[in-house]
Amino acid sequence: MNRSHLSPLANIFNPLTRQELNLRTAIHEAGHAAAIYLGNKHKQLPPVFFRIYINEPASRLQVPANSGKRQGNCMAEVEGGRLIHTLPSSIDMATRDFSSAQKQAYECAFDADIVNMLAGPLAEAKYIAQRDDELINPGLVNPDSLHFYGGSSDLEATNEYLACFTADRELRQKKMAELFLAAFNFVNNSWNWLAINALADYILMQSKNIIECEEAIAVINARFAAYWSPVKI
Template structure:
């Protein structure tokens, strides 16, 4: 099964050429946020590498058809991170699933790792639209804080699909709405702090600029990791995880 982190949004385009450039930049920061989170956030929590790639639809400025694409419904996906999830199949009930694991004496670490991976997937979904929101706030010289950019605001930053996926995780997490809301609030704060961290934001910005400059339809996870690990735009990390090292949780 393939999971995607999508960037989608309705946009009115009074001046197509200018708005197209602006929109591409927003898309680049959105997908860079997802991709940087998948690598850096997971790595910070000692989670295993997971395969992903960034895919883009080709938007041709001279194509009348592409202008129509620009106005289509919000569920149209013009860019996405394919893969990137640690949890491959959500359990119907996370509590029941973890109870079964906990019934085995040697599974305590597995339970802890599963919960960490589950929460990391949610955080990584939220970081995409939050990165787009921060880019727009910075470009407009506006504040970026929890009051101005909350969960409900993420739909304005291409986050409808991301939020829908988050709620799928939360429904698996608990049938209790209060528990869902408490967990979501906790993980939203984690995602917000990730984006607002200077070093993380520098990495997201570097990757977004790479995406814009590369003008590719597909950017591999190896390319993403090389950019994120580089000490500057021309130096890349010596060691890049190979596909056979990627691990996902069932």
């Protein structure tokens, strides 16, 4: 799950400082990781391995302000975290010999992967709205707008999933709207937002290049271990 921008011109006209790029990237990747762990756990899906790779620790990252640089200089990305490892040509073909329960489990995993991909750019969008003292709701952001929150590669991967869901464009759009809302609600949940921010802070403090799955989970759990509450999506 890579953070990427729609166009290199986006940062030329709205230049990011090094610190702001680091923070936005950390929030984005923490959104992915928190959704993979908390969202899948809430849905009673199997645990899935992921790592957070830090391309260059924040203390050493050199991204000149006004540089307009893109993904190559972003400091972190989540690797792994998907329940569906190989996309089929279609869900119907992949599940044709499944029992009803197996098919339902496969479809749940399929949907969860998409929600977890959308959670990254939506977390970044929420951070920017809060930074600018603005409201955020599903009416103010939409899937296309996620390009402006580092979500181009996430949307590309999401569209690959949806192409397996159905060839019907209207049904794909309906499914996207449903899962986009689920991802928005996950990020907007106050407990989940605490977890996302805690993990983002941890990413920014690192002087190493890899945060292992167990380590990220421990950070999330420690943030609200004293007042754990069921996660609502």
